[in-house]
Amino acid sequence: MLACRDDMLAFTKQLMQTASIVNTNGEKALAESLYSMISSWSYFKNNPANVVLAQTTADELERYNVLAFVKGTKGTSKRAVILMGHLDTVGVGDFNSLQDQAFFPDQLMESLKEDRLTASARTHLESGDWLFGRGVLDMKSGVASNLYLLKYFAEHPEELDGNIVFLAECDEEDSSHGILSALEILKRWEKEHGFSYTAAINADFVSPDNKNDENRYIYKGTVGKLLPTFFITGAETHVGSPFEGLDPNFIASELTRQISYNPELSDEAHGEMTVPPVSLKQADLKPSYTVQTALSTFVYYNFFIYSWSPKTVLDKLKKQAYLAFENALSTLEDRYEKYCTIRGETYPGIPWKPKVLIYKEMEDMLIRENGESFQSHMAAFKDSLLQDKQLDTRMFAVKVVEEAWKWMEDKSPTIILFYSSLYSPRVEMTGEKPGEKELMRALHQAIEEMTPMYEHPIVVRNFFPHISDMSFVAISDGEEDIQAVSDNNPGWETKHYVNYEGIRELDVPVINIGPYGLDAHKKLERTEMTYSFEIVPNLTKRVIQLLL
Known part of the structure; x- marks a missing residue:
């Protein structure tokens, strides 16, 4: 098991420091900062074409995705696993007088000591195992996990019989311009490098169903969302x-x-x-x-x-x-x-x-x-x-x-x-599509191996319950179902368009292994560090190893 907690904490804080609120210049700033960071690593200095800062398309705002890949040297397999996560956050209006500290966990947590908190939040604040702040849970600690693994495999390509593709996308919290734009690059790399996308692993946050729920959830597939x-x-x-x-x-x-x-x-x-x-x-x-x-x-x-x-x-x-x-x-x-x-x-x-x-x-x-x-x-x-x-x-x-x-x-x-708006397609993993059974076997084996190392149950569910960019790397709807969306959206092909057939062409089995915490999109947003900074990257790494 990798000792990654300190690196994960550092990456998370570094990502949080740029206020990448959706539909603001912060999205651009964080993408540029992340691109510079990855480009400075030895592997990417030697392979500069393996990392790109890609502007979104058909977007009224200037913002960017960051994509990178590491080619394994253990064998000659063209299989590839996509690690994905979004860079944007919601705003900080709910922080009131603490807005200036929302992106700086150490300062924020010191100030929160003087606030009236729920018993749960007070316990977490004083425990030393929880980190507070805007985006810490949704989902910069998840991006930090993917970033840590990208760096690890860039330093150890000999452990991979296949390839790792890293995607940090913008605009997940609004209109998904990021992931929809990234599809073209993923498909281009598929042709240029012969990648065979075996699985996608998203790193969005997970939370309990209720106050007595101690489970940490892994999701296969995701909810669909209509308006x-x-x-x-x-x-x-x-x-x-x-x-x-x-x-x-x-x-x-x-x-x-x-x-x-x-x-x-x-x-x-x-x-x-x-x-x-x-x-x-x-x-x-x-x-x-x-x-x-x-x-x-x-x-x-x-x-x-x-x-x-x-x-x-x-x-x-x-x-x-x-x-x-x-x-x-x-x-x-x-x-x-x-x-x-x-x-x-x-x-x-x-x-x-x-x-x-x-x-x-x-x-x-x-x-x-x-x-x-x-x-x-x-x-x-x-x-x-x-x-x-x-x-x-x-x-x-x-x-x-x-x-x-x-x-x-x-x-x-x-x-x-x-x-009247974007349809985020549902993704239902039935085990019938190519690669789904293999991915589920790898996931269940990784959980079985990791369970003795953590005190709470790690449980697999069928659908990620929140809107996420998982909806745009796989699709379960037939063409007639999608036709109902395009036929009945009055802005279709003028104000609004999604290339759902492009999603169908990619159609990668997707799961979510993400940080655990509470109160996403709220003032007391926080993540549990033991699970998020230790279990998540190690569990994700094991799934990758079993697939590649």
């Missing part, structure tokens, strides 16, 4: 005559009640279950205050999947939207009737019926009815939207749907369902 979005139209009315119209916010509220926190919309596979969806934004599209009800509103939800396809999710949510619409109208009828009874008036009924369309259904209808005039108008409209660099992919898609809606002949209240 289903609903554009909802109503019937405008003056607020003095509310029952003469239909407020789309009323429908949206019922839709959120129907979808958010609903365990029926949790995907279950291999005995594991995703968390249910929850709304991430809900707002009407009135530009300013008026005494009219809104004409339209929108809402989008986080949606995790293990086994469902994007097409399956659309089908399920269309049914949920119809049910929510029915419930909203039923409630409206009941309240209107009671209101009329109190006033001694005859209840006239309401004229609306539930109507739900998936975006592709609406678009096909409008193309049939209007042909080239609709298509050319929408192409020009999308081009005009692209001029607004502040408009994100989600609002871009909403505005496209809003514009298309204007062409509808029947403008009765409707819910339109679509996707």
